Amino acid sequence: KQEVTQIPAALSVPEGENLVLNCSFTDSAIYNLQWFRQDPGKGLTSLLLIQSSQREQTSGRLNASLDKSSGRSTLYIAASQPGDSATYLCAVTLYNTDKLIFGTGTRLQVFP
Amino acid sequence: GAVVSQHPSRVICKSGTSVKIECRSLDFQATTMFWYRQFPKQSLMLMATSNEGSKATYEQGVEKDKFLINHASLTLSTLTVTSAHPEDSSFYICSVERGDLGEQYFGPGTRLTVT
Numbered sequence: 053k054q055e056v057t058q059i060p061a062a063l064s065v066p067e068g069e070n071l072v073l074n075c076s077f078t079d080s081a082i083y084n085l086q087w088f089r090q091d092p093g094k095g096l097t098s099l100l101l102i103q104s105s106q107r108e109q110t111s112g113r114l115n116a117s118l119d120k121s122s123g124r125s126t127l128y129i130a131a132s133q134p135g136d137s138a139t140y141l142c143a144v145t146l147y148n149t150d151k152l153i154f155g156t157g158t159r160l161q162v163f164p
Numbered sequence: 165g166a167v168v169s170q171h172p173s174r175v176i177c178k179s180g181t182s183v184k185i186e187c188r189s190l191d192f193q194a195t196t197m198f199w200y201r202q203f204p205k206q207s208l209m210l211m212a213t214s215n216e217g218s219k220a221t222y223e224q225g226v227e228k229d230k231f232l233i234n235h236a237s238l239t240l241s242t243l244t245v246t247s248a249h250p251e252d253s254s255f256y257i258c259s260v261e262r263g264d265l266g267e268q269y270f271g272p273g274t275r276l277t278v279t
Binding site: 093 | 168170196206207209210257259261275
């Protein structure tokens, strides 16, 4: 059974810091991995999607890497801003299924 | 991307009543939609996969007679919580799958409170 874990559960940093969020999964047979952002009481916004054959994806200040063999992904946020404050979720899609299995999330607060 | 809407955004109902939540794909036709549930401070859990024109596929532990899913068109899926109880109070989110990469796009969610 695929299990997805995110560390840390919560993170509070001052504005301007570069930070790394971690995601690990137990079954490396994944089709893709996605990072999402969720603001309080809101739905999810897709940030980055990495196919199993890819090593990383970049969008603006965000960079996500994938090491399938070790079952890990990291989301790197450069020069963090207060507007980055949200919960960040990673999710994997298994082969032969469309189902997303979500991690437990990292609650990020960036203070001015 | 894809634009997904949900209605209502919030609903409060009394125990024993039924509530219908709509999920609409606004800018493309979605063969497959998904329904998730999120309890406070927990991650999203997939409830069921909704396929247009056929019966939904429910995840283990989700009562199909309690959570009725109807995907009658390529732009609309509905989730009906029947005989709701306070423990059904949760945040319900739908998503649509688009493209060959399996990317999912999510609705804004519906906050259900059962009193």
